[in-house]
Amino acid sequence: MRVKLKDIFDLQMGKTPSRSNLEYWNTTDYKWISIADLTKTSKYIFETKEYLSKSAIKDSGIKVIPANTVVMSFKLSIGKTAITKEDMYSNEAIMAFKDKHVINIIPEYIFYLFKYKNWEEGSNKAVMGKTLNKATLSEIEVEICSIEKQRQIVNILDKIMSAVDGRKQELQLLDELIKARFVEMFGNPVTNEKGWKQRQLGEITTKIGSGATPKGGKEAYQEEGITLIRSMNVHNGLFEYKELAHISEEQAEKLDNVTIEENDVLLNITGASVARSCVVPSKILPARVNQHVCIIRCNQCIVPEFLNKLLIDDNYQRLLWSIAEAGATREAITKQQVESLQIIMPPIELQEQFADFVHQVDKSKFDTMTFAPIYDIINLYLHTHFYQGRR
Structure with a gap:
């Protein structure tokens, strides 16, 4: 039978207690789920990166998510799904589906139903964008x-x-x-x-620079056209094709200064994905990048694949993160900082x-x-x- 989600679940959003109160966060008391945690987990979520204190829970009024409850991200990155293995809490980008027990449902069934559902199918993307809301979710019908x-x-x-x-x-x-x-x-x-010789990255490259988001943002994206690479596409040593955006030739002309060439190295320079790096796959060309992705074009002194693997080496990742976290407001690496990176130079x-x-x-x-x-x-x-x- 087909039922609306609101008829079989209490839909519960999480919260983020004040970040300015360190007492709320300097703890390992209660597990607090973020989208990043859901991205890393499989069917069941056991661990979280951050925790809440007892006072954080009391002061914020955040509600507990019981064990064996399906949770799903419904903002920005929609459809990241897992089942809690113990009582947990979550941020406001995650919805918990608390079983009302009006019909027999096993959490694993709901997990698979949500994880592989196309949440944008049949929706007005211009209105919804990359965010669902509680009212929209409540009215969705599922097959039980x-x-x-x-x-x-x-x-x-x-x-x-x-x-x-x-x-x-x-x-x-x-x-x-x-x-x-x-x-x-x-x-x-x-x-x-x-003891390899070292040089600054700016000295061994012919281009270092990031792009911009076309006027109109995501409303300007097309199904086909010139590829626009965003930070979500750049993973460590891997290019992710999911949600790959495209823009018109007219929009691409305005970004000619960030035209991608074969073997360019891409480096995320802002946000939670900062420091991720990969070599651009040739099959997506022609392409441009937005402001969150930096193009690094090697000269004859350095091999792109070598540079990429150097940037994603665990030790170098820690260095890049230390630079990014020193930013004033958010994780960020500036063009000047990228140019100044010290790179070892083994024989070609x-x-x-x-x-x-x-x-x-x-x-x-x-x-x-x-x-x-x-x-x-x-x-x-x-x-x-x-x-x-x-x-």
């Missing part, structure tokens, strides 16, 4: 089948997701292999215990040897670890059982 059928669906999807998790582990191991090879060949790029032949190793590992990753077919199967299965027909 018998408890036996729910268990059957969850069992099948658990098996599929187990295969996905196994592949993710293999990918992580391959990434660790690249990191280990970098350290073996070049050492710590911050302390430079191997050694850099190329390392880049060849990275390409071989990446070939293994993408030849054998593609998730697309599995996600297609999941979405087809969910569409069949959750989003079509009546039972």
Whole structure:
């Protein structure tokens, strides 16, 4: 049967107690969920980066999220979903779906229903943008089948997701292999215990610079056209194609000073994703970047793949974060700070040897670890059982 979410759940938003009161945050008392926590977790959420004190809970009036409750992000990054394994709290970008127990529902069924649902389908994107609200969510209808059928669906999807998790582990191991090879060949790029020559990044690049958001913001984005790279697309050693934006040629002309070229290194310079870096994939060209992403174009002295792996080395990431967190109002790295970064300069032949190793590992990753077919199967299965027909 189809039911509205408000008929089967109490929808509960979280809160963020005052950041100025350090007593609220200097604690490990009560777990407090953010979107970042949901991004890192799998089906169940066990840990959170931040905690609230007892006084924070009392003074703010924030409500507890009981164990075995489905939580989902509904602002900015919509659809990040998990199930609480114990009583927790959350910020205001996360909705908790507290079961009213009017019909039999298992949390895992709701987890899969929410996680793979297209929350923008059939909506007015111009109005909704990247934010849902409690009223909108409350009126959404979902398909609830018998408890036996729910268990059957969850069992099948658990098996599929187990295969996905196994592949993710293999990918992580391959990434660790690249990191280990970098350290073996070049050492710590911050302390430079191997004594390589060093130069400022501005001296070994032909371009360093960020772009801008076209006039009109997201309302100016198109389904096709010139690619506009945003910080959400740049991950460490990986370009994320999800939610890739496009702009018109007329808008792109206004950003000609930040035209992307093949083998450019991208570095996020503001916000929560600051310091993430990857090499631009050639298949998205032509492209531009917005103000949150910095283009780094190497000259003949340095190999782009080597520079990228240096920037995402754990030691160098800590350095970049220390620079970013020293910003006055938010995490940010300025153009001048990027230009002044000290970069080790091993012989170009050694850099190329390392880049060849990275390409071989990446070939293994993408030849054998593609998730697309599995996600297609999941979405087809969910569409069949959750989003079509009546039972």
